[in-house]
Amino acid sequence: MNAGSPRQQPGFLTALALTVAVLAVSSSAPLIAFAAAPALAIAFWRNGLAAVALTPITLGPRRAELTGATKRNLTFCVLSGLALAIHFATWMPSVQLGSVATATALVATQPVWQGLIAAAQGRRPSTAGWLGIALAVLGAAWATGADIGVSANAVLADVLALLGAVAAAVYTALGEQARSALSTTTYTWICYGTCAVVLLAVCLTAGVDLHGYNGETWLAILALVAGAQLLGHSMFSYALHRTSATTVSVLILLEVPGAALLAWLWLGQTPRPAALPGLALLLAGVAVVILGAARATRPAPPPPVLAD
Template sequence: MSRIEQSHESLTLPPARDAGLLAIALAGVSASGPIMAATAAPALAIAFWRNALGAGSTGLFVGLRHRAEFAALDRRGWAVASLAGVFLALHFGTWVPSIKLTSVASATALVATQSVFTGLIAAAAGRRLPRIAWLGMVLAIIGTALIAGADFGISARALAGDGLALLGGIFAAAYVTAGASARREMSTSAYTTICYSVCALGLLVVCLAARQPLSGYSGKAWLLILAVTVSAQLLGHSLFNVVLRSVSATFVSLTILIEVPGAALIAGLWLDQWPPLSAIPGLVLLLAGLIVVVRARQPGAEPVPDLD
């Protein structure tokens, strides 16, 4: 994963080539939740291997190419980038287990509330938000409550999954905030190398402390772990970053929200995991609220990160 860069804010349609890349990226990120739900391995182990493989595939190349920049970084730069990595580990350490407890549709929708929590953090820091953004947050909160109510009627396990997905959204928002601060003094490559390495190390420590097996899986499980790494990062968010040369960050952020119904559709067709009818009004209202929040963003606002 790499952080999506800010671009101009127009919502004009992308060129045909970039529209195709966006479609591939959307298919990649939409498949990540269902793939992890189908993987017969502990959730925390899936989170670790996905990040370790992703960081390892680019970390060595970036480390050799940017040795001078790493050497020039001060303590604050290392500390803030490492803090972002801790928040990223907490994000994956809560969201991936949530997929195993509740439906893919609920988990994907609820973790997308990171946009709401990012706005709330910005407001707490003194940034003035447009009124329409607050309206979107209210809609999203109501939708969240409806989803939680529907899942409570199913089982306490599903409700616990909803809670973990919400925590994943909160930690994602903290990751965005810390990452924005770190990026003011370092390149994307240096930042992501430090952040993702800390994230993988943190998840490794948690897996070892919780005695989660990190090996001994079936061949199919390893293929699915590799598949989620490729689909979410190489075919997903890497391509989102590519199209930002011609597409606004707001357009990409709105496009990413299609992951919510996309993941639900894939989970339904592949895993026969359809959201209960009672949860659909909440899912629709939450998605509508998130669209309003993202659409209300102003030039200079922090972009949506690529996480899931």
């Protein structure tokens, strides 16, 4: 191989992009926990404002792509948006009900569920992949079991975070089909827009307050849109052109300690000692799944960057 290959030597700009992306997604859970607003409302504004931000590009330079999209691709975009709405409607409440560290770690099991979906589609994970799945499930059970003695809310938060991870995997599987023919901008505009519409309907039906928040909460919501929802996606996408998807996928796991550190320093949430071995085992299992998928003869699709 060429020693000067961009993928071998990502360079300063790529390293900077990855650093910014990890910091952006790491801020997601602490900002959700900090915001004095219902989780479903935060999810609606996060996706709705992101869709608005992407509208000038989608209806401008990408308009021909949008109008020329097939019914099949549009259907996958809409279904992906529905799965994303389920992801946000489960994971974001889990952050407010329980621990930021545990919720972030449990939702990071997305690649595990992704591997199981791939197996159901006939793309069986490697032996290392199955080992990683077993480790991750054991770690998740350990971390969840540690919360049984804490409170019913903590256990509910763990269950919601796991459901959020499963929904994220379904979102990925559906989005993979749409992204094969559409650009990231067009796909995310339809997906975020669909997600926002679904969440708006849920909020209105459930009587969730969508306004009347204090200034700090609105700043937190805007930070979520600009950071995890838009900036995190953009920087990871930039890095993917210059380094491997496996490297990026493993680096995304830094969101877990990053979110835990921010929650400790900013919100005073000290990780529960009893859950730490389980969280470490969970992260090790997810890393093995990602690396196993990269080395498999029939690689399972690597997890995309989800704006948590």
